[in-house]
Amino acid sequence: MPSSLPAxxxxxxxxxxxxxxxxxxxxSLLASELKVLFGRRRTGALLLALAAIPVLxxxxxxxxxxxxxxxxxxxxxxxxxxxLFVAFTAMLVSVPLFMPLAVGVVAGDxxxxxxxxxxxxxxxxxxxxxxxxxxxxxxxALAFCIVAPLTVGLAGAAIGAALFPVGPVTLLSGGVxxxxxxxxxxxxxxxxxxxxxxxxxxxxxxxxxLTVVPVGAMAATVVVSVVSQVMDQLPQLEWLHPWLFSHYWxxxxxxxxxxxxxxxxxxxxxxxxxxxxxxxxxxxxxxxxKDILS
Amino acid sequence: xxxxPVTDGLAIxxxxxxxxxxxxxxxxSVDLAVPHGTVFGFLGPNGSGKTTTIRMLLGLAAxxxxxxxxxxxxxxxxxxxxxxxxxxxxxxxxxxxxxxGAANLHRLDSASPHTVPGTRKARVQRALERVGLExxxxxxxxxxxxxxxxxxxxxNALLSPRELLVLDEPTNGLDPQxxxxxxxxVRSLAHQGTTIFVSxxxxxxxxxxxxxxxxxxxxxxxxxxxxxxxxxxxxxxxRLVTPDGGAAREVLGRLGLVPEPPDPGLQAxxxxxTIAVVLETAAQQAAVLPEDVVRHLxxxxxxVRGFAVERESLEDRFVALTGEGxxxxx
Numbered sequence: 001m002p003s004s005l006p007a008x009x010x011x012x013x014x015x016x017x018x019x020x021x022x023x024x025x026x027x028s029l030l031a032s033e034l035k036v037l038f039g040r041r042r043t044g045a046l047l048l049a050l051a052a053i054p055v056l057x058x059x060x061x062x063x064x065x066x067x068x069x070x071x072x073x074x075x076x077x078x079x080x081x082x083x084l085f086v087a088f089t090a091m092l093v094s095v096p097l098f099m100p101l102a103v104g105v106v107a108g109d110x111x112x113x114x115x116x117x118x119x120x121x122x123x124x125x126x127x128x129x130x131x132x133x134x135x136x137x138x139x140x141a142l143a144f145c146i147v148a149p150l151t152v153g154l155a156g157a158a159i160g161a162a163l164f165p166v167g168p169v170t171l172l173s174g175g176v177x178x179x180x181x182x183x184x185x186x187x188x189x190x191x192x193x194x195x196x197x198x199x200x201x202x203x204x205x206x207x208x209x210l211t212v213v214p215v216g217a218m219a220a221t222v223v224v225s226v227v228s229q230v231m232d233q234l235p236q237l238e239w240l241h242p243w244l245f246s247h248y249w250x251x252x253x254x255x256x257x258x259x260x261x262x263x264x265x266x267x268x269x270x271x272x273x274x275x276x277x278x279x280x281x282x283x284x285x286x287x288x289x290k291d292i293l294s
Numbered sequence: 295x296x297x298x299p300v301t302d303g304l305a306i307x308x309x310x311x312x313x314x315x316x317x318x319x320x321x322x323s324v325d326l327a328v329p330h331g332t333v334f335g336f337l338g339p340n341g342s343g344k345t346t347t348i349r350m351l352l353g354l355a356a357x358x359x360x361x362x363x364x365x366x367x368x369x370x371x372x373x374x375x376x377x378x379x380x381x382x383x384x385x386x387x388x389x390x391x392x393x394x395g396a397a398n399l400h401r402l403d404s405a406s407p408h409t410v411p412g413t414r415k416a417r418v419q420r421a422l423e424r425v426g427l428e429x430x431x432x433x434x435x436x437x438x439x440x441x442x443x444x445x446x447x448x449x450n451a452l453l454s455p456r457e458l459l460v461l462d463e464p465t466n467g468l469d470p471q472x473x474x475x476x477x478x479x480v481r482s483l484a485h486q487g488t489t490i491f492v493s494x495x496x497x498x499x500x501x502x503x504x505x506x507x508x509x510x511x512x513x514x515x516x517x518x519x520x521x522x523x524x525x526x527x528x529x530x531x532x533r534l535v536t537p538d539g540g541a542a543r544e545v546l547g548r549l550g551l552v553p554e555p556p557d558p559g560l561q562a563x564x565x566x567x568t569i570a571v572v573l574e575t576a577a578q579q580a581a582v583l584p585e586d587v588v589r590h591l592x593x594x595x596x597x598v599r600g601f602a603v604e605r606e607s608l609e610d611r612f613v614a615l616t617g618e619g620x621x622x623x624x
Binding site: 028029031032036039040041117118119121122123124125126127128129132133289291292293 | 349352353354355356373374377378380382384385386387388389390391392393400401402403404405406407409411450
């Protein structure tokens with residue numbers, strides 16, 4: 001801290017009031033959020049762990065003898081004939097637990113993580129604006145929801161292509177598509193999963209506004225996803241099933257038909273939009289009036 | 295400030311500002327008045343409600359009652375207009391430990407839609423230079439000492455030109471050298487016309503850098519004004535040591551002076567008892583001169599062994615207002 005004054009002082013006072021006028025579109029915060037989210041080691045570790053799932057599957061299949069048809073997860077028995085099925089298998093396997101876990105960590109951390117570090121008060125004093133910060137935080141979580149399934153799918157395709165032959169893929173409807181189109185289907189499934197996780201992200205965002213302990217919000221989000229899936233299994237609650245946000249999670253098989261069946265995609269998107277609206281509103285209601293005491 | 299403050303009004307003004315947490319009033323009906331261009335010390339022991347007050351000033355917490363005016367605008371309704379003109383350090387520095395010092399400042403600067411992205415890099419660089427952190431700019435905050443974090447927190451408050459700086463305990467964790475640097479920085483900023491509101495639990499700190507001060511105690515504002523006035527506001531006391539305690543009290547009583555109850559901690563001494571009496575307070579001019587008190591005592595045959603006139607220092611006053619020792623205000 002040199003006690004001599006910098007030469008640019010006269011500018012200081014004059015621009016002080018002018019600075020109050022908005023000048024940028026405010027996209028800086030979103031860019032910064034994505035940079036911080038994807039730049040931090042934890043996110044990298046999460047994605048690496050997700051990418052490890054297809055690698056594990058592919059290696060296990062490679063070193064073991066042929067998988068008897070009809071045993072293990074769907075598609076598993078087809079991997080030896082076509083490496084692209086590693087991607088489908090891995091995405092299917094990761095949906096019930098690994099994906100919600102990763103999304104729970106990111107969504108649960110959104111607000112609570114900042115509150116825990118104390119940076120929340122500095123963001124708000126900047127002033128970031130509470131609504132704007134909430135939107136940016138949700139956008140960051142959504143970006144992760146897009147990247148996570150893509151990581152599993154692309155890592156699966158890559159390791160499958162490396163260890164097994166790649167050829168035309170026989171779809172569930174019996175049609176056959178070329179490898180390039182099959183790769184597109186992988187991306188399509190990733191998109192389906194990204195939409196599927198949007199509701200859970202909104203729940204995580206809301207839970208994150210309730211606490212300053214990020215681990216609490218993360219754990220609660222994961223528990224909610226598990227509870228939803230368990231309830232989806234209980235025939236006694238059948239009336240409730242279409243309303244559970246995890247109801248369509250495993251419905252991405254429709255992306256593997258020729259032509260693609262969009263029904264489940266549309267129902268899923270509508271359901272997720274409902275969850276985003278409800279829990280987004282709850283998060284908004286909680287966050288804009290919350291006393292920031294951390 | 296070259297073109298002068300907007301008005302000659304107040305930079306910070308609160309009326310009946312209160313904050314209740316359940317039954318407890320953390321801040322109780324505080325009327326702050328911080329004039330433009332002052333260095334305003336916000337003094338009080340730990341737990342007296344300073345930080346809670348600052349949180350309400352900045353719109354982080356909602357007031358249970360009362361109003362806040364910042365730079366002439368009502369808060370928190372005009373938060374988006376006011377806060378870009380305010381730099382703040384609230385309850386210690388807080389940063390992303392996994393980012394470098396410079397990256398942290400970039401992040402916080404981009405949080406506001408009012409800052410100019412084009413000048414961000416230069417402004418971050420300049421703020422780091424101002425607090426002497428340019429060499430640690432690329433280092434992760436994780437590896438910073440508390441003092442370095444504190445400096446980075448001040449740098450964050452200086453990212454844009456500000457009309458008002460709110461600094462909550464800015465010298466916490468700094469070594470004497472760093473404390474002096476902060477003091478110089480505050481002086482140079484004040485010299486440019488920035489109003490500086492600095493909270494502290496250290497009287498000496500406020501004494502050295504502030505022009506005005508307010509004292510908080512147990513959520514209440516107990517004194518406020520220019521430091522020179524606060525210094526004078528202290529009372530003058532007489533301390534008398536005499537073997538003729540009874541007669542002395544009688545004389546003092548005739549002069550209209552009420553001796554304080556004897557200090558229970560003080561043992562009765564063989565050479566007489568000590569009688570303390572308030573001669574003059576801020577509200578009341580002295581009725582008798584000290585020398586006249588002695589004259590009356592001697593005329594009444596009271597033997598005087600010791601006689602002292604004690605003027606209260608600002609520190610005595612601070613302690614008198616806020617309580618002493620480790621009794622954190624409840």
